[in-house]
Amino acid sequence: MNTTLKDPSKIKQARTLIIIASIAIPVVVAVLFKVKIADVDLTFLPAVYATINAVTAVLLVAALIAIKQKNKMLHRALIRFSLLLSLLFLVCYVAYHMTSESTSYEGAYPMIYIPILISHIFLSVAVVPLVLFTYLFAWQGDFERHKKWTRFTWPIWFYVAVSGVIVYYMISPFYGR
Helix, strand or coil, rough: CCCCCCCCCCCCHHHHHHHHHHHHHHHHHHHHHCCCCCCCCCHHHHHHHHHHHHHHHEEEEEEEEHHHHHHHHHHEEEEHHHHHHHHHHHHHHHHHHHCCCCCCCCCCCHHHHHHHHHHHHHHHHHHHHHHHHHHHHHCCCCHHHHHHHHHHHHHHHHHHHHHHEEEEHHHHCCCCC
């Protein structure tokens, strides 16, 4: 089965959709943070989306190993599953913040927590177009460009996944206070 995308009009359409999604996602998330739905208890979700982040990090490592072993089919499946998990994370994250008040970090290590949190937030916004364009290059069959972009996209995506778990563990004792 040929899974490459060669039609220039379809490539242009995909690029446009990536740009729109890369702008819309952070804007929609910011807007939805202002929406508060009462009487819905989704306080279990932070543990769920931290787990999703952890699984994503493991899958990203497995995808890296798969491609280094030239197992393109496994690599592709792992990346697609990682993309699906990232989307699921986003849905859970927004749902939690629409139904719960923000939690303040009250721990002993704000000089560690705050830089990790800030870098996690900014890189989670930046990683959206990076991942999607990197994926598009592979889909186009432009593996040279895909490989070049992967050199900086993969570490950022991995950092976002791992730092999400770290942020969760650092703030989790303060949920519900």
